[in-house]
Amino acid sequence: MPEVFVYAIEGRSIEQKRSLVKKITDAVVEDYKVGPDAVSVILIDTPKSMRAKAGVLLSDKS
């Protein structure tokens, strides 16, 4: 508490994820005035075949 869920397309590297969760946590700590231990970040990645924009699966887009 707070918990942050990030829904994205799969394929980011561990370095990208490591950096992102650090920055998001720092932002929550700074702006919401909580200790860092209180902040959980959960990354939920999905393949392009499980995501649509404008009614079209991302795996169908060229």
Place this chain on the structure above:
Amino acid sequence: MPEVFVYAIEGRSIEQKRSLVKKITDAVVEDYKVGPDAVSVILIDTPKSMRAKAGVLLSDKS
């Protein structure tokens, strides 16, 4: 915005998913008066061993 999340049992074909996201997007565009580009659909599938109804995992049902 809007974002639509569909939680279902895994096993549907890409054709089923392609059709579903199109219809959901069309419905949101029509009823909520937004452009199609604004609509994201995210499909989150889980195996039967990760789902319960009436207290029983679906993988335990005959």
Place this chain on the structure above:
Amino acid sequence: MPEVFVYAIEGRSIEQKRSLVKKITDAVVEDYKVGPDAVSVILIDTPKSMRAKAGVLLSDKS
């Protein structure tokens, strides 16, 4: 099962919601081959002050 969550800006009428949940349910029944009783739709509305695009709260956009 399936469950569908629709996250949107508040302000739609009951008629818009009534129509949307019907169409989404029909789409899931048709494409995912489940009975209508199996389909739950949950609408989660948020005010513009709780939503951001491109880093800006929607309540701050003119």
Place this chain on the structure above:
Amino acid sequence: MPEVFVYAIEGRSIEQKRSLVKKITDAVVEDYKVGPDAVSVILIDTPKSMRAKAGVLLSDKS
């Protein structure tokens, strides 16, 4: 309705999951006064590399 989502680190056995969904369902039935058929539980597991606490991925903790 109600739907219960449990976000956890992957690695629990099927016996642990079977027991957990039963207890959660019993609790909802007892306290919220609904029939057991109305209760869905969805388990969403993530690897340690997709979870952070205090800004650090769990896979980076010793």
Place this chain on the structure above:
Amino acid sequence: MPEVFVYAIEGRSIEQKRSLVKKITDAVVEDYKVGPDAVSVILIDTPKSMRAKAGVLLSDKS
């Protein structure tokens, strides 16, 4: 971690909620072998006009 989200119709008393979160937490602690401090439960209630089953808003059902 774990985090548990319970989506339900609004209207339960504080006593019902107090009892439910205790039982869910106890179940997670017992089955998933984590300390109680690690368990967060978030209750997300919605009015009947924001929920549909079988394509019909619950507020439209007699």
Place this chain on the structure above:
Amino acid sequence: MPEVFVYAIEGRSIEQKRSLVKKITDAVVEDYKVGPDAVSVILIDTPKSMRAKAGVLLSDKS
């Protein structure tokens, strides 16, 4: 896409929210290499009576 959901206790000011969504968006843009327009942030606040830690509602803690 990506979509970021932040679940927190209600009571933060609009300035805190404005700052948080900006920093989270900047982090996603920088680390995940997407344009800012692609990033949605949704803040979902709940009262203390709808949140538990260690099995106790936050509204019951002194």
